[in-house]
Amino acid sequence: xxxxxxxxxxxxxxxxxxxxxxxxxxxxxxxxxxxxxxxxxxxxxxxxxxxxxxxxxxxxxxxxxxxxxxxxxxxxxxxxxxxxxxxxxxxxxxxxxxxxxxxxxxxxxxxxxxxxxxxxxxxxxxxxxxxxxxxxxxxxxxxxxxxxxxxxxxxxxxxxxxxxxxxxxxxxxxxxxxxxxxxxxxxxxxxxxxxxxxxxxxxxxxxxxxxxxxxxxxxxxxxxxxxxxxxxxxxxxxxxxxxxxxxxxxxxxxxx
Amino acid sequence: xxxxxxxxxxxxxxxxxxxxxxxxxxxxxxxxxxxxxxxxxxxxxxxxxxxxxxxxxxxxxxxxxxxxxxxxxxxxxxxxxxxxxxxxxxxxxxxxxxxxxxxxxxxxxxxxxxxxxxxxxxxxxxxxxxxxxxxxxxxxxxxxxxxxxxxxxxxxxxxxxxxxxxxxxxxxxxxxxxxxxxxxxxxxxxxxxxxxxxxxxxxxxxxxxxxxxxxxxxxxxxxxxxxxxxxxxxxxxxxxxxxxxxxxxxxxxxxxxxxxxxxxxxxxxxxxxxxxxxxxxxxxxxxxxxxxxxxxxxxxxxxxxxxxxxxxxxxxxxxxxxxxxxxxxxxxxxxxxxxxxxxxxxxxxxxxxxxxxxx
Amino acid sequence: xxxxxxxxxxxxxxxxxxxxxxxxxxxxxxxxxxxxxxxxxxxxxxxxxxxxxxxxxxxxxxxxxxxxxxxxxxxxxxxxxxxxxxxxxxxxxxxxxxxxxxxxxxxxxxxxxxxxxxxxxxxxxxxxxxxxxxxxxxxxxxxxxxxxxxxxxxxxxxxxxxxxxxxxxxxxxxxxxxxxxxxxxxxxxxxxxxxxxxxxxxxxxxxxxxxxxxxxxxxxxxxxxxxxxxxxxxxxxxxxxxxxxxxxxxxxxxxxxxxxxxxxxxxxxxxxxxxxxxxxxxxxxxxxxxxxxxxxx
Numbered sequence: 001x002x003x004x005x006x007x008x009x010x011x012x013x014x015x016x017x018x019x020x021x022x023x024x025x026x027x028x029x030x031x032x033x034x035x036x037x038x039x040x041x042x043x044x045x046x047x048x049x050x051x052x053x054x055x056x057x058x059x060x061x062x063x064x065x066x067x068x069x070x071x072x073x074x075x076x077x078x079x080x081x082x083x084x085x086x087x088x089x090x091x092x093x094x095x096x097x098x099x100x101x102x103x104x105x106x107x108x109x110x111x112x113x114x115x116x117x118x119x120x121x122x123x124x125x126x127x128x129x130x131x132x133x134x135x136x137x138x139x140x141x142x143x144x145x146x147x148x149x150x151x152x153x154x155x156x157x158x159x160x161x162x163x164x165x166x167x168x169x170x171x172x173x174x175x176x177x178x179x180x181x182x183x184x185x186x187x188x189x190x191x192x193x194x195x196x197x198x199x200x201x202x203x204x205x206x207x208x209x210x211x212x213x214x215x216x217x218x219x220x221x222x223x224x225x226x227x228x229x230x231x232x233x234x235x236x237x238x239x240x241x242x243x244x245x246x247x248x249x250x251x252x253x254x255x256x
Numbered sequence: 257x258x259x260x261x262x263x264x265x266x267x268x269x270x271x272x273x274x275x276x277x278x279x280x281x282x283x284x285x286x287x288x289x290x291x292x293x294x295x296x297x298x299x300x301x302x303x304x305x306x307x308x309x310x311x312x313x314x315x316x317x318x319x320x321x322x323x324x325x326x327x328x329x330x331x332x333x334x335x336x337x338x339x340x341x342x343x344x345x346x347x348x349x350x351x352x353x354x355x356x357x358x359x360x361x362x363x364x365x366x367x368x369x370x371x372x373x374x375x376x377x378x379x380x381x382x383x384x385x386x387x388x389x390x391x392x393x394x395x396x397x398x399x400x401x402x403x404x405x406x407x408x409x410x411x412x413x414x415x416x417x418x419x420x421x422x423x424x425x426x427x428x429x430x431x432x433x434x435x436x437x438x439x440x441x442x443x444x445x446x447x448x449x450x451x452x453x454x455x456x457x458x459x460x461x462x463x464x465x466x467x468x469x470x471x472x473x474x475x476x477x478x479x480x481x482x483x484x485x486x487x488x489x490x491x492x493x494x495x496x497x498x499x500x501x502x503x504x505x506x507x508x509x510x511x512x513x514x515x516x517x518x519x520x521x522x523x524x525x526x527x528x529x530x531x532x533x534x535x536x537x538x539x540x541x542x543x544x545x546x547x548x549x550x551x552x553x554x555x556x557x558x559x560x561x562x563x564x565x566x567x568x569x570x571x572x573x574x575x576x577x578x579x580x581x582x583x584x585x586x587x588x589x590x591x592x593x594x595x596x597x598x599x600x601x602x603x604x605x606x607x608x609x610x611x612x613x614x615x
Numbered sequence: 616x617x618x619x620x621x622x623x624x625x626x627x628x629x630x631x632x633x634x635x636x637x638x639x640x641x642x643x644x645x646x647x648x649x650x651x652x653x654x655x656x657x658x659x660x661x662x663x664x665x666x667x668x669x670x671x672x673x674x675x676x677x678x679x680x681x682x683x684x685x686x687x688x689x690x691x692x693x694x695x696x697x698x699x700x701x702x703x704x705x706x707x708x709x710x711x712x713x714x715x716x717x718x719x720x721x722x723x724x725x726x727x728x729x730x731x732x733x734x735x736x737x738x739x740x741x742x743x744x745x746x747x748x749x750x751x752x753x754x755x756x757x758x759x760x761x762x763x764x765x766x767x768x769x770x771x772x773x774x775x776x777x778x779x780x781x782x783x784x785x786x787x788x789x790x791x792x793x794x795x796x797x798x799x800x801x802x803x804x805x806x807x808x809x810x811x812x813x814x815x816x817x818x819x820x821x822x823x824x825x826x827x828x829x830x831x832x833x834x835x836x837x838x839x840x841x842x843x844x845x846x847x848x849x850x851x852x853x854x855x856x857x858x859x860x861x862x863x864x865x866x867x868x869x870x871x872x873x874x875x876x877x878x879x880x881x882x883x884x885x886x887x888x889x890x891x892x893x894x895x896x897x898x899x900x901x902x903x904x905x906x907x908x909x910x911x912x
Contacts, residue, residue, distance in 0.1 A: 013749075014756040021757070037452050037473045038775035091665050096674045103675060106892035107885055108851035110767070110858055111866070114873040114881045118695050121357045122340075122348045197765050198855070204341055204348060206309070210768070215302060217445040217771055218342060219538065220467035229768050236763035350876050354695050374876040375693055412779070416874035438862075440779060441871060446860035449771045455778025583875055 040223045048223035057212070062231065064207035068124075069196035069239075072131025076192065077185050080136040084143025084184075088177075089169065094144075105137050109195055113202050124206060127199035134195035135188035142184025146177030182247045189243045193236050209235070294334040295506055298349050298361040300491075301339035302538040309339045310537040313386060313491065314559075315362050317517040317533065324513035333506065343443050346370070346416050353378060359499045360510055364418025365490045366583070369575050372593060373584035377497035379595040380571075381507065382514040384561040386530075387488045389547055390419045391465035392426070392478040395454045401477060403430050409457035410438045412447035416583060418489035422480050423460050424577050425487045434581060463539075463547040481551040486570045488553065500595055511598035512605060518559040519608060527555060560612035561603075563596045697879045702886070705879040714868075719887065722853060722865040725781065729788025730849045734842055737793040741800025746826070751801075762794040766852045770859055784856050784864075791852040792845040799841020803834035836907060843899045850892050865891075 022042065029039035040048075052058040087094040109130060120126045150173050158168040200210025209232055216224035299315035311319060315337070318324055325335040338358050340348045346367035352358040353376050360381070371378055394400045400409075403426055413423060427433060440447070440456055444464060450456035452473040459465070459474070468474030480487055493514055500507045521530050534544045548555075568590070575588040603609050664670050679699065686698040709715035744751045744758075766787050777783035811833060815825045857866025865884055872880035 010752070013752045016753055017757045037471055038449075038772060092661060095665060095670050099671045100674050100678065103889060103893070106896070107889035108854040108892070110851065110855035111869060111885050111888050113858075114869060114878075115885065117348070118351050118355060118878060121352060121355060123338075194765050194767075198767055201767060201859075202344075204339055206339070213768060214341065214343065214445070215538070217448075218302075218464065219540075220448070220464070220471060225771065229764060229772070232765060232768055233760055233763040236765070237760060240763070347873055354692055354876075356692075370874075370876055376876075410779075415871065440862045441867065441874075442779070442860050442862075445771050446774055446779070449774040450779040453775045453778050455774070455780060585877075 037222060040226055044223045045226060048221070049227055052224065052227065058227075058231065061207055061209045061212045062235065065196055065200065065209040066235070068127060068200075068208060069131060069192050072128045072196065073135045073185075073189055073192040075128065076132035076135025077139045077188050079132065080139025080184070080188065081143045081181060083136075084140040084181075085147060085169070085174075087140070087144045088147035088173070089165075101137075101140060109134055109191075110198055110202070113198075117203065122204040126203050127196070127206075130199045131192050131195045134191040138187035138191060139181070139184040142180045142187070143177065146180025146184075147173050149180075150176040179251045182250055186240075186243045186247050189239055190236070193239055197232060291331060291333055291503065291506070292359075293332075294336045295328055295510070296336045296338050296358045296360070297510070298338040298340050298352055298358045298363070300342055300345055300362070301337075302342065311337065311339070312342075312534065312537050312539075313362060314493075314514060314517045314521065316537065317520060317530070318513050320533075321513070321517065321520070323516060324509060327509050327513075328506070331506070343445060346418075350376065353496055356496075358496070360493060360495045362493050363491055365492070365571060365574050366418045366421050366578065367416060368494050368593070369571070369578050369588060369590070370416055370584055373575070373578065373586060373588045378494045378593075379497050379500060380492055380563075380593055381495045381500070381595050381598050382493040382511050382518075382561050383490070383563060383567055383599075384518055384559045385491045387490065387553060387558045388419070388462050389551060390422045390460065390462060390480045390489065391476045393451055393459045393461065393465045393468050393474040393476050394457065395451055396473050396475055397454075398457065398475075400458065403427065403432065403478060406458050407432065407436050408438070410440055410455075412440045412442045412450045412456040412459040412461075414443050414447065414461075415439070415441045418491060419460065419462060420581075420583075421574050421577055422483070422487050422489055424581070425483075426478065426480075463543055466543050466546055481549075485553055485557075486566055486573070490567075490570065495595065497595075500598075504598075507595075508598050508601055512602040515561050515599060515602040515606060515608065518561055519606065519611065522556045522559050522611070556612070561599050562612055563594055563599070568594070695878065697882055701879045702882045705877070706883040706887075709880070709883060715883075715887075718863060718865045718868045719891070721863050722857065723891070725784050725864065726788060726850060726853050729785040729853070730792045730846060732785070733789035733792030733849070734796045734845060736789070737796030737845070738800050738838065740793070741797040742804060742826070742830070744797070745801045745804025746830070758794075758797070762798070766791050767855050767859070770856055774860060779860065779862075784853065784861065787856050788849045788853050792842075792849045795845040795848060796838070796841050799844075800834060800838050803837035803841075804830060806837075807833055839899075839903045839906065843896065843903065846895055846899055847892060850888070850895060854888050 025039055026042050029036050029041040031039075083097060087097055112133070113130070116126050116129055120129055154172050154176055155168070158172040163171065196208075197210045200206070200208040201214055209228055213225060213228040213232075216222075216228065297315065299311045300313065301309050301311045310316065319337060328335045338352065340352075340361075340363070345363050349358070349361045349363045350367055350371045353361065353371060361378075362385075368378060368380070392403060394406075400406050413420060424434065427436070440450065442450060442456075444461055447456065447459045447461060448464065448468060451459035452468060452471070459468075465474070465476050469476055493510075495507060495510070520526055531541065531544050535541050571590040571593060575584075575590050578584045579587045664673075682696075682699055686693075686696050689696075706715070744754060769787065769790075770783075773783040773787055777786055807830065811829050812825070815829045820828065853864075854866040854869075857864040858870045859866075861867040865888055869881050869884035869888075872878075872884065
C-alpha cells in the first residue's frame with residue numbers, strides 16, 4: 001500500500017518541474033505572434049519532430065555529428081595521452097611542452113576559430129582539428145598528473161625487478177595511471193562534443209546537428225531550432241552517462 | 257670545322273624544322289604535366305534534405321550541365337566544388353583564397369574588394385548573376401515608414417557583406433551617412449532575432465526578410481526592387497589571379513561553362529528551371545518568386561556577362577565606400593580587378609555576341 | 616700519528632682532507648660528499664638547462680623565433696602568416712586609440728556581472744539542493760538536462776527573449792557559471808563527512824547553526840575550485856557569444872577584424888583573451904590560497 005504510493009511518488013517527482021516548465025512555455029506561446037516566434041507552440045514542436053523523424057533527416061545529422069565528435073575525440077585523446085606520458089617521463093619534454101600548453105590553453109577555443117580557418121581551411125579537417133584540440137587539453141593534464149603521482153613504491157618494485165624503461169612504462173606506470181587517464185578522457189568527451197557543435201556552427205556546411213540548427217535558423221524554422229537544441233543536450237547527456245559508466249567499470253576492474 | 261656546303265646546311269635546317277613540332281609538343285607535354293590535379297570552385301551551398309550539399313545560383317546549373325567536369329576530365333583535372341555556408345560566405349571565401357585552397361569563387365562584390373585591398377589578388381572572370389534584392393525590415397509594430405525615421409536608431413547589418421553597399425546608397429540617397437545610425441554588426445540569424453524581439457529597430461538583409469514578414473514579426477518598409485540597377489549587390493565569379501595567369505586554358509573552360517549556364521538561364525524555360533534549382537536547394541518557392549516580383553531589372557540583363565561601364569562604376573563606388581567606412585585601410589584601384597578576356601573568348605566561341613548586345 | 620704524513624693509499628682515500636678538517640675544528644664544514652674519492656662528472660648541458668630558473672621561457676621564445684623566421688622567409692602569404700611585429704604595431708595602435716581599452720573594459724564588465732550573478736545563485740541553489748534531498752529529487756533531472764545545453768546554441772533564442780543588448784550576454788555568462796558552481800557546491804555538500812554532522816547533532820545545533828558553522832566552512836575549498844573553473848569557462852562563453860552577436864567587446868573586435876581580413880588584429884585579440892584568461896585564473900588561485908590559508912590556520 002504505502003510502498004506503492006512512495007514508489008509512484010519517487011518516480012513522478014523528477015517530472016514535476018519539467019511539466020511546470022512546459023505549461024509555462026505553452027502559456028507564453030499564446031501571447032501573440034512575436035512571442036510565438038520564439039516560444040513555439042508545443043503542437044508545432046511535435047509536428048516538427050515527426051517531420052524530422054519521418055524523412056530520416058534527424059538520424060542523418062545525428063549520425064554525422066557523432067561520427068565527427070568521436071573521431072576527433074579519439075585522435076585528440078590519443079595524442080593527449082602520448083604527450084602527457086612523454087611529459088611525465090622526460091623532464092626536458094615537460095619543460096618544453098608545459099609552458100606552451102598552459103599559454104595556449106588559456107585562449108578560448110572559439111577564439112582560435114579564425115586562425116584555424118585561415119591555416120586549415122573551413123572543411124572537415126578544420127572541424128576535426130578543433131575537436132581534437134578540445135579533447136587534447138584535459139587528457140594531457142590528467143595523464144601527466146596521473147603518471148607523475150604514481151606511487152613511488154610501484155616504481156621501486158619495477159626497479160627491483162630490473163625492468164627496462166619501456167617495460168616500467170608499460171607494466172607499472174600506465175596501469176597505475178589508468179584511472180586518471182580515463183577520467184581525462186571522460187572530461188575530454190564533454191569538451192569534444194561542445195567543440196563539435198561550435199565547429200559545425202562556425203565552419204563550412206556539412207551534415208551535422210549543428211548544421212541543422214544553422215539551416216533551420218536561416219529558414220526561420222524556429223521549431224526545428226528548438227528541437228535541435230534539445231537533441232544536442234540529450235546527446236550530450238547520453239554521451240556523458242555512457243562514458244562515466246564505462247569509466248567506472250574499467251576503473252573498478254583495474255583496482256580489483 | 258669547315259663550313260658545311262649549302263646542301264648540307266639545307267638538310268640541317270630541314271631537320272631542325274622537322275624536329276620543331278616534336279620539341280614543341282614535348283614542351284607542351286611538359287606544360288600539361290604542370291596542370292593542377294584539381295580545379296576548385298567555391299559556391300554558396302545549403303545542406304538539403306537527406307544531407308546532400310546543394311549549391312545555389314548559376315553554380316548549380318554549371319554542376320548540373322556537367323560540361324565543365326567533362327572538359328576538365330579530358331585534361332586529367334578533377335573539378336571540385338567547395339561548399340560555403342550562407343552566413344559567412346565572405347569570410348570563408350577570402351580565407352580560402354588566402355590559403356590557396358580554392359581557385360574560383362562565386363561570391364559578392366564588397367568581400368572581393370576587401371580581399372584585394374588586403375593584398376590578395378583576385379579578378380572578376382564572369383560577371384552577371386541573380387542580382388539579389390535587399391530589404392529594410394522593421395519590427396511589426398514599429399512606426400517607421402522609411403529610412404529617415406530610423407535616424408539615430410539601431411540597425412542590424414552584417415558588415416563586409418555585399419549588401420552593405422546598397423545600404424550605403426540608401427543612406428546617401430536620403431542625405432544620411434552611416435554615422436547617423438547605430439549599426440549592429442550581427443550575422444543574419446542574430447539580426448533576424450534582434451528585430452523579431454524588437455531590440456533592434458531595423459534589419460537590412462536579403463530575401464530572408466520575407467520570412468520575418470511571414471511570421472508576422474516584421475514588415476518590409478523598403479526594397480531595392482525599384483532602385484537603380486547599380487544599387488543592387490552583385491555576386492559573380494572571381495578567380496585567383498595567379499591561377500588565371502598560370503592556367504589560362506582552364507580558366508577559359510570555367511568561363512565558357514558559366515557563360516553557357518547564363519545562356520540557358522535566359523533561354524527557354526530558363527527562369528522556371530532556375531527557380532526549381534533554388535527550391536531544391538532549400539528556399540521556399542514563394543520566397544523566390546516574391547524576390548523577383550516587381551523588380552525593375554530585366555531578366556536578360558541580369559545575366560549578361562558583360563564588363564559594362566556601369567559595372568566598373570559600381571566597383572569603383574564600392575571601393576570608395578569601403579575606404580570611407582574604414583572597411584579597408586588603403587584605397588583600392590579597381591581598374592585592375594577585371595579579366596574580361598575569358599568572357600570575350602567564350603562569347604566568340606559560343607557565338608553569343610548578340611544575345612546580350614552591349615549597350 | 617702525524618696527520619700530515621700519510622701513505623700513498625691513504626692519500627688516495629682522501630683521508631688527508633678529512634684529517635685536515637678534523638684537525639681544525641671550528642671551521643664550518645660542508646657535509647662530506649658521499650663519493651668524495653671520485654671527481655663528480657660534469658653536469659650535462661641538458662641538466663644545467665633544466666635547473667635554470669628561466670627554462671620555462673625556452674619553448675615560447677623558440678616558437679616566437681620560428682614565427683619570425685617563417686615570416687622572413689615568407690613561407691605563406693602575408694594574410695596568413697602575420698609578422699609578429701605587425702601584431703605588436705596593430706596592438707599598439709588599437710591601445711593608443713583607446714579602442715582596445717574600451718573593448719576589454721566592456722568584456723570584463725560583462726564577465727564580472729554575469730559571473731557574479733551566476734555564482735551567487737549557484738551557491739545558493741547548490742546549498743539548497745545539497746541539503747534537501749527532496750528538492751534534489753525534484754530538480755536533479757531537469758538540472759542535468761539544462762546543464763548540457765551548449766551556450767553557443769542558445770544565442771539566437773536568448774537574443775529573442777532578452778534582446779540584443781547587454782542583458783543576453785550577461786545572462787549567457789550567468790547560465791554558464793550557475794551550472795558549474797551549483798554542481799560543485801551540491802557535490803561538496805553531499806561529500807561532507809558524516810562525522811561533522813554527527814558532531815553538530817551532538818552539540819544540538821539548530822539547522823541554521825549547522826549550516827553556518829559546519830557546512831559552509833567545510834565546503835569552501837571545493838566551492839572555490841568550482842568557482843575558479845566557472846570563471847574560466849565563463850570567459851570562454853563570453854568571447855564566443857561576442858564573436859557571434861555583439862556590437863562591442865573583445866570577441867566582436869576579433870570577428871570584425873576577421874571580416875575585414877585583418878589577421879593581425881585577430882591575433883591581438885587572441886593573445887589578449889589568452890592573457891586575460893591567464894591573469895583571471897592566477898589571481899583567483901592567489902585568492903584561493905589566501906582564503907585557504909585562513910581556513911587551515
